[in-house]
Amino acid sequence: MRPIASALNTPYRPVKLGRDDIADIVALERECFAVPWSATQYHQAFGHKTFVVYGLRADGCLAAYLAYAELTREMEIFNLGVRAAHRRQGLAKALLGRVLARCAKLGVREGFLEVRASNLAALNLYGMYGFTVAGRRKNYYPDNSEDALVMRLDIPCPG
Ligand SMILES: CC(C)(COP(=O)(O)OP(=O)(O)OC[C@H]1O[C@@H](n2cnc3c(N)ncnc32)[C@H](O)[C@@H]1OP(=O)(O)O)[C@@H](O)C(=O)NCCC(=O)NCCS
Secondary structure, eight states, X not given: OOOGGGGGSSSOOOEEEOGGGHXXXXXXXXXXXXXXXXXXXXXHHHTSTTEEEEEXXXXXXXXXXXXXXXXXXXXXXXXXXXXXXXXXXXXXXHHHHHHHHHHHHHTOOEEEEEEETTOHXXXXXXXXXXXXXXXXXXXXXXXXXXXXXXXXXXXXXXX
C-alpha cells in the first residue's frame, strides 16, 4: 500500500478549483464519463461548504480534477478524471494523494467512493492508497446497469 505522504513527492502541484473553473471541469467530465455532471450540477455543488475540487493544469488546459465532499470525520469522492492524453503519467495518483494528505491533516478519518465494477484503472489506483471493497450496488449505473463497488479507506493520522 502506498503511504499517503509519499504522494507529495511529485512534481505536480494540485490547485483548488472553484466556480470560475466549471466550464473546464465540465468539458473534462464529458471526456471521462458516460453520464457526466452538468454545469448546473457543479454550480449547485459549489454552493455546499463541504464540496471541494482540486485540479492539475498541463499544456494550458485542465488535465485532471478530483471532486469530493469533505466532512468532519469522513470524505466521499464523487468524480476523478484525467484527460486521455495525460493518462498514465501519475496525475491521478498525485491528486488523490494530495487530497488524502489534506484530509488526514484535517482529522478526516474515513474515505468512501463508488466505482464501476469493470473500472480496473480506478480500482488499481484506489487500491494503491489502501481503499478496499466494502460493498456492491447491483445494477447501479443507469447507462448500462453495471454494478457499483463501494470502496472504503481508514485514513491514517499524519505521521
Ligand atoms: C482512472 C484514471 C483517473 C487514472 O488516471 P491516471 O492519471 O492515468 O492514473 P495514474 O497515472 O496516476 O496511475 C496510478 C495507478 O493507477 C493504476 N492505473 C491507471 N491507469 C490504469 C490502466 N489503464 N490500467 C490498469 N491500471 C491503471 C495503476 O496502478 C497506476 O499506477 P502505475 O502507473 O504505477 O502502474 C483515468 O484513467 C481516468 O480518468 N479514467 C476515466 C474516468 C474514471 O474512470 N475515473 C474514475 C471514476 S471512479
